[in-house]
Amino acid sequence: MSEVVNLVCSPEEAQDLLFLEQRIREALQLKPQDELDFRWRKRSIDARQRQIKVNASFEVAVNAVLAPRFAFQNFAALGPDAPVVHIIGAGPAGLFAALQALTQGIKPIVFERGKEVRARRRDLAKLTKSHELNPESNYCFGEGGAGTYSDGKLYTRSKKRGDVQKVLEWLVQFGAKEDILIDAHPHIGTNKLPQLIEAIRQQILAAGGEIHFEHKLTDLRVSNKRITNIQINGTTEIPVHRVILATGHSARDIFELLKDKNIAIKAKPFALGVRVEHTQAYIDGLQYHGRLNDDYLPPASYSLVTQVDNRGVYSFCMCPGGIIAPCATADGEVVTNGWSPSKRNNIYANSGIVVGIEPSDFPNANDPFVCLDFQKDIEHKCWMAAGQTQKVPAQGLADFVNGIKSEAFPRSSYQPGIVSVNLKEVFPAFVYDRLRQAFLDFDKKMPGFITNDAVVHAPESRTSSPVLIPRDPLSFQHTQITNLYPIAEGAGYAGGIVSAAIDGLNCIEKIATQQVSP
Ligand SMILES: Cc1cc2nc3c(=O)[nH]c(=O)nc-3n(C[C@H](O)[C@H](O)[C@H](O)COP(=O)(O)OP(=O)(O)OC[C@H]3O[C@@H](n4cnc5c(N)ncnc54)[C@H](O)[C@@H]3O)c2cc1C
Numbered sequence: 001m002s003e004v005v006n007l008v009c010s011p012e013e014a015q016d017l018l019f020l021e022q023r024i025r026e027a028l029q030l031k032p033q034d035e036l037d038f039r040w041r042k043r044s045i046d047a048r049q050r051q052i053k054v055n056a057s058f059e060v061a062v063n064a065v066l067a068p069r070f071a072f073q074n075f076a077a078l079g080p081d082a083p084v085v086h087i088i089g090a091g092p093a094g095l096f097a098a099l100q101a102l103t104q105g106i107k108p109i110v111f112e113r114g115k116e117v118r119a120r121r122r123d124l125a126k127l128t129k130s131h132e133l134n135p136e137s138n139y140c141f142g143e144g145g146a147g148t149y150s151d152g153k154l155y156t157r158s159k160k161r162g163d164v165q166k167v168l169e170w171l172v173q174f175g176a177k178e179d180i181l182i183d184a185h186p187h188i189g190t191n192k193l194p195q196l197i198e199a200i201r202q203q204i205l206a207a208g209g210e211i212h213f214e215h216k217l218t219d220l221r222v223s224n225k226r227i228t229n230i231q232i233n234g235t236t237e238i239p240v241h242r243v244i245l246a247t248g249h250s251a252r253d254i255f256e257l258l259k260d261k262n263i264a265i266k267a268k269p270f271a272l273g274v275r276v277e278h279t280q281a282y283i284d285g286l287q288y289h290g291r292l293n294d295d296y297l298p299p300a301s302y303s304l305v306t307q308v309d310n311r312g313v314y315s316f317c318m319c320p321g322g323i324i325a326p327c328a329t330a331d332g333e334v335v336t337n338g339w340s341p342s343k344r345n346n347i348y349a350n351s352g353i354v355v356g357i358e359p360s361d362f363p364n365a366n367d368p369f370v371c372l373d374f375q376k377d378i379e380h381k382c383w384m385a386a387g388q389t390q391k392v393p394a395q396g397l398a399d400f401v402n403g404i405k406s407e408a409f410p411r412s413s414y415q416p417g418i419v420s421v422n423l424k425e426v427f428p429a430f431v432y433d434r435l436r437q438a439f440l441d442f443d444k445k446m447p448g449f450i451t452n453d454a455v456v457h458a459p460e461s462r463t464s465s466p467v468l469i470p471r472d473p474l475s476f477q478h479t480q481i482t483n484l485y486p487i488a489e490g491a492g493y494a495g496g497i498v499s500a501a502i503d504g505l506n507c508i509e510k511i512a513t514q515q516v517s518p
Pocket residue numbers: 088089090091092093094111112113114139140141142143144145146147148149150151152153154155215216217218246247248249250251254317325327337338339487488489490494495496497498500
């Protein structure tokens with residue numbers, strides 16, 4: 001039997017095992033001869049006051065040994081007659097759907113347009129160094145999906161949607177540190193994610209599933225409200241019984257394909273804005289009340305939100321100790337996003353600052369592509385403004401707020417390069433004015449946030465899908481096509497690694513309760 005002991009201590013005390021043991025003994029009023037086994041259960045930092053605190057929670061066993069934190073999942077080998085599910089996309093949603101299929105005795109066959117995680121890394125290097133963009137292999141497309149070269153932040157607000165704990169435990173089973181089960185805002189880090197994704201692939205293959213890289217879904221044959229065949233790479237036709245569509249928010253050709261086939265899709269609100277970068281030391285100073293280079297505190301993060309003119313403006317995917325990455329998927333556009341290594345030990349701190357965009361912001365609100373077209377337009381304008389390469393337009397943050405072009409900037413982590421542009425001339429007023437006011441509000445919440453030592457990069461545009469693929473909320477079947485299961489971020493049902501993975505798990509649960517024939 002274990003029990004829980006909660007303590008509040010300083011960051012220094014939180015790293016002192018002898019101190020912690022003593023406090024736990026006092027809390028439980030143990031005798032000196034009692035044996036104690038304890039481990040971290042939950043950990044969060046409260047830096048709201050000058051006296052920074054750690055909220056610490058421990059699992060404790062007295063005169064006993066703690067049981068393992070959780071039992072590893074057994075992915076048994078599939079039988080020869082296992083029913084099959086075809087999964088399009090090997091992002092978090094597709095891979096977790098494939099793993100969950102194995103637990104249900106269903107054979108997953110995954111088609112992924114991009115390359116294996118290692119080969120993909122070479123394409124990212126070409127993109128960063130020589131602006132060569134491979135439309136099939138980039139920060140959004142390839143094994144592990146958009147989350148592979150990310151910060152691997154695993155915090156999700158979508159706890160109601162499903163089993164966050166199961167996703168985290170499986171990530172630990174495939175190589176993540178147990179810390180992700182403890183920290184209030186867990187993350188894995190770009191350098192650790194590729195091995196983990198490879199371990200998931202090896203498990204899927206070992207149990208009898210299939211994963212095919214450089215296999216892009218290019219067409220669908222539909223008859224009687226069912227998909228009968230999928231076409232891969234423009235040639236191979238494959239008969240299918242059920243298809244999970246987990247293609248992510250950047251698969252614009254998939255949205256086009258569904259539209260061409262008269263398969264229902266709708267415009268969906270999304271968010272768009274900029275990615276702002278300060279130095280990490282500067283953010284540490286603001287958040288930790290001037291405590292700098294502190295070995296007892298992790299690189300500080302922030303989460304900011306305000307309402308401007310009846311619309312939410314908020315920080316998105318903040319990467320402490322991170323890098324801004326080029327995340328375009330086609331020529332003629334630029335897109336930014338951010339990642340961090342596991343130690344978050346880069347000298348910069350970046351975050352998206354984005355404004356909610358609604359279909360009703362545009363005259364043709366009923367057009368399913370109204371938000372997608374706006375997203376494309378901004379990405380193209382930024383590409384034009386910065387010289388038609390993977391360089392992005394940029395501005396000092398104070399200059400952004402004052403609407404003036406920057407004469408000079410500090411260095412930026414965005415390796416393809418930045419070009420001075422007055423972003424007021426790139427964004428329409430309904431976006432620029434809200435961003436500007438939001439920065440002024442954020443500067444009241446975090447005095448000093450606005451400075452020309454911070455650089456605004458544009459655009460941050462792939463926050464979520466601008467298109468919804470409608471499905472029945474109970475069965476997850478597309479509202480028209482009964483054997484099509486649109487899931488996760490691309491279909492509009494998830495935002496982030498964990499919620500996408502949960503949607504993959506939930507989808508297989510739905511399929512397993514339906515009649516599963518070969
Ligand atoms: C740089 C970066 C950093 C990020 N950081 C974080 C973070 O720290 N934490 C977090 O929670 N989220 C982060 N995200 C967002 C996160 O990655 C996504 O929310 C998540 O990956 C969505 O999962 P998904 O499976 O729905 O789609 P995706 O991950 O987008 O995967 C879709 C997959 O489908 C494939 N595909 C597309 N079209 C086809 C086709 N026609 N045929 C076959 N395959 C196809 C794609 O190649 C891709 O691999 C980040 C994203 C980026 C780009």
